[in-house]
Amino acid sequence: MLTMDEIKKRLLLEVAGLHDIPEGAYNIRADGKSAGRQSSAHITITPKENGSGLDIDIQPGTKNESVHIPVVMTQSGLKEVVYNDFHIGDDCDILIVAGCGIDNCGNQDSQHDGIHRFYVGKNSRVKYVEKHYGSGTGSGKRILNPVTEVYQQENSFVEMEMVQIKGVDDTNRTTNAELAAGAKLIVRERLMTHGVQNAYSKYVVNLNGAGSSADVVSRSVARDKSYQTFDAKVVGNAPCSGHTECDSIIMDSGRILAIPSLEANDLDAALVHEAAIGKIAGEQIIKLLTLGMTEAEAEEKIINGFLK
């Protein structure tokens, strides 16, 4: 049983879907300190010597196991930078659940910058889920600046699901990936901003090996006076295939800048980008009105579906 207050427990549920300690390996970081840590037979979690983060070693051949490393913060004014390095052996098949929830009731900014590096061995499969969530009524901002670096060896497969739906005032997300031959990366990002929030999301994916591929898809909604930038670059340095897509809905006075870019440095690099920004299609609202919904209900259903 974890000794955490109700707010922290609620944040933990939001970002990691956890009611209590998870199965398998985990580290729960609460207000800058470890609130619980456990290694498993094949997964070792070791704190870095200077206390600035974790080394997570996953033995080759580890299958169907999971690692949870959620972060929760409730102390106004706390600022932290955390480095977590995942060393994943060959032939693994694992689930990694990260995520950060901040509850800020004070008037000082709270900030968590998580730097995650993934070294993925040959033929390994990794599913990475990261949720960001903010709550609290204080005037202090909730700031999250995640940096994700992914180094994929031959024929590895990484699927990343990144979600930020509510309550984060300012976010600056950077994701860099390097893929060797036959490696595949799938990214699914879902983002919703409210109020005067600001979100910047930048991806650079280098397809270095023959037969590597990447599919980076972002779906986002900007409401009120919020502003988003989506900047995704796919670089083909070998015979490879890459696709990026930014599909966005703007509402109220929301604004979005999409900068998809491609760089082909090999004749056999096949790269595609798509970007679409617009308000909710009028005919979608009309259809739901004819089913008896109000306009507000129709909008909510359309947005919920879009971000599902």
Added chain:
Amino acid sequence: MLELRNLSFSVTEENRDKEILRGISLTIPDDKLVVLTGPNGGGKSTLAKLIAGIEQPISGQIFFNGQDITGLSITERARLGISYAFQQPVRFKGIQVLDLIRFATGKNTLSVADACDYLAAVGLCAKDYINREVNNSLSGGELKRIEIATVLARGAALSIFDEPEAGIDLWSFQNLIQTFDSMRRSIPNSSFLIISHQERILNIADEIMVLADGRLEQSGDKEQIMSELIGTTSAVPGCRKVEGGDSSVC
């Protein structure tokens, strides 16, 4: 019962008014299935949109079960029991077929089995479709059937179908007709307005109405109108051939 009184509609194009419906008066009684037909561009879909509240008439009135609904919103009309299957159904990213059927019934808790019954009624193998997204991945005919299923699910007092047969394969056609039949029997006092160009759908009508160039040209019993329609070679004047050339100019 639906009653339209002298309903007119026009749009402004290049600063000129274009009349699309001119003084339409008609009645669709309870327990009747009316088929509305007529040439392309005659104004059938526009009439359906006026009834559903999607477009507003420039003059005239709409009564539904005795109540003047001319000023009511789409939502209010839907809640009174008007349901409309679009000619061109709308696609939604991320919304699943199950969601859409639940929205239509207004029951968030509608069981998957009950939702599947509506899909089965339009000839879709429910387990293959119930979790599909109503997005671009659906074929035209699949989307059309799902649209019809949502109107079935609403079980409204007045159901309007705009060319339900469009894109539906021949084999399923007979099932579609049976679906209308069983829908009629399962909703007491229900009335139907089906917009169609298909003789087999005209055949199940109690009454047929012909709309051409924004006017209600004919209306009456099926037998009477059918015999008149079959007599004419074409409902609209054809294109005038340009002499000496093979291109036609309207």
